[in-house]
Amino acid sequence: MNAHTFDTTGIEHCPFMPVFGAPALNIERGRGTEVWDTDGKRYLDFLSGIAVTSLGHANPVVADAICRQASTLLHVSNFFTNPQATAAAIKVNELLQQATGHAGQLFFTNSGAESNECALKLARKWGGRGRHTVVSAFGSFHGRTLATLAATGQPAKHEPFAPMPEGFKHVAWGDLDALRASVDGSVAAVIIEAIQGEGGVNPAPDGYLQGIRDLCDEVGALMIIDEIQTGFARTGEWFGFEIDGVSPDVVTLAKAMGNGMPIGACWARKDVAAVFQPGDHGSTYSGTALATAAVSAVVDEMRRIDAPRLATQQGERLAGLLAELPQVESVRGAGLILGAQLVEGISAPDVYRSLLDAGLICNAVNATTLRFLPPITVTDDELTEATSMIAHALNGVSS
Numbered sequence: 001m002n003a004h005t006f007d008t009t010g011i012e013h014c015p016f017m018p019v020f021g022a023p024a025l026n027i028e029r030g031r032g033t034e035v036w037d038t039d040g041k042r043y044l045d046f047l048s049g050i051a052v053t054s055l056g057h058a059n060p061v062v063a064d065a066i067c068r069q070a071s072t073l074l075h076v077s078n079f080f081t082n083p084q085a086t087a088a089a090i091k092v093n094e095l096l097q098q099a100t101g102h103a104g105q106l107f108f109t110n111s112g113a114e115s116n117e118c119a120l121k122l123a124r125k126w127g128g129r130g131r132h133t134v135v136s137a138f139g140s141f142h143g144r145t146l147a148t149l150a151a152t153g154q155p156a157k158h159e160p161f162a163p164m165p166e167g168f169k170h171v172a173w174g175d176l177d178a179l180r181a182s183v184d185g186s187v188a189a190v191i192i193e194a195i196q197g198e199g200g201v202n203p204a205p206d207g208y209l210q211g212i213r214d215l216c217d218e219v220g221a222l223m224i225i226d227e228i229q230t231g232f233a234r235t236g237e238w239f240g241f242e243i244d245g246v247s248p249d250v251v252t253l254a255k256a257m258g259n260g261m262p263i264g265a266c267w268a269r270k271d272v273a274a275v276f277q278p279g280d281h282g283s284t285y286s287g288t289a290l291a292t293a294a295v296s297a298v299v300d301e302m303r304r305i306d307a308p309r310l311a312t313q314q315g316e317r318l319a320g321l322l323a324e325l326p327q328v329e330s331v332r333g334a335g336l337i338l339g340a341q342l343v344e345g346i347s348a349p350d351v352y353r354s355l356l357d358a359g360l361i362c363n364a365v366n367a368t369t370l371r372f373l374p375p376i377t378v379t380d381d382e383l384t385e386a387t388s389m390i391a392h393a394l395n396g397v398s399s
């Protein structure tokens with residue numbers, strides 16, 4: 001048995017650490033919204049690797065950029081830079097400058113958790129001694145490293161790894177009064193998602209992000225927005241915070257940024273970024289030529305197809321189709337990050353499994369909510385096909 005015919009049934013010695021649970025599928029290849037497993041069965045991928053492959057699988061523009069770069073230059077040390085890193089940083093900063101109204105600087109990472117780690121270290125350096133606390137919301141998700149796990153507002157995930165790093169506080173999501181009560185002179189930053197993704201597709205209530213902005217200004221704390229799941233056009237805006245028209249000080253990115261190439265970034269307003277000095281932070285792979293070539297291709301292609309407009313248009317279509325289903329109580333989210341709240345008595349995990357059998361990949365983000373994150377390039381026909389599979393699965397599960 002080799003890695004390519006990896007079969008989790010009947011395996012003698014599984015080489016993976018048991019952190020993920022039994023894999024539901026063994027996926028071999030993809031094209032656009034479609035993927036095929038090792039038995040050749042076709043699926044519509046309405047999860048996109050959790051908001052990663054937003055331009056579809058094996059996107060030809062991104063694949064071409066990666067292939068060309070792979071045979072030109074992969075990596076140099078951080079004693080040097082390379083043209084791909086500079087070009088990608090300029091493009092990402094342009095998007096964020098337009099969205100926030102501030103020129104900024106960024107640090108390239110290799111994952112979402114690392115982007116948040118960078119933001120947390122930046123906040124501590126910026127706050128100084130005695131002002132290092134970071135406040136976040138219950139139900140949030142900010143990563144799996146120790147510090148980002150501490151920022152993640154899910155106490156059950158902390159428990160096996162206690163004691164957690166010091167200096168993190170959690171408050172009820174969407175509750176400005178609770179936040180106000182917890183933010184004092186010891187707080188360096190508030191970190192918040194524009195839409196809680198892992199928490200169940202929970203959009204920020206009206207005025208919540210603006211209230212946080214005002215509070216941070218009052219006490220002199222940084223506002224960090226975690227756009228790792230919502231960034232890069234997913235919500236119908238380039239960044240989720242644009243829905244509420246707020247301007248954060250720090251923005252963290254990853255997931256769709258490389259369309260599957262592992263890369264992220266921590267961006268900060270220039271005067272905030274200026275507290276970092278050489279040696280304060282780093283990473284061997286920061287701004288590697290291969291990954292940043294993918295970022296430039298993603299940004300260029302998203303601009304070319306007007307990804308925010310497409311996400312809005314296809315998101316409205318999908319939300320409309322879902323809302324017509326009798327077992328769907330309501331649809332939450334924005335653009336193509338959607339949560340379908342099921343009526344009482346229908347188990348989202350049961351529907352998820354039935355959909356996998358039928359050939360549709362989505363995710364039961366909690367016991368009663370199905371999450372849909374199709375690629376922004378999803379076609380009308382694929383939306384129709386998926387909706388009919390969902391209707392059929394809901395009928396099967398509820399009868």
Ligand SMILES: *Cc1c(COP(=O)(O)O)cnc(C)c1O
Pocket residue numbers: 111112113114116141142143144193197198226227228229254255
């Ligand atoms: C996925 C995610 C992260 C963590 O990203 P990794 O690449 O898995 O480390 C952090 N924040 C949010 C909002 C996410 O959705």
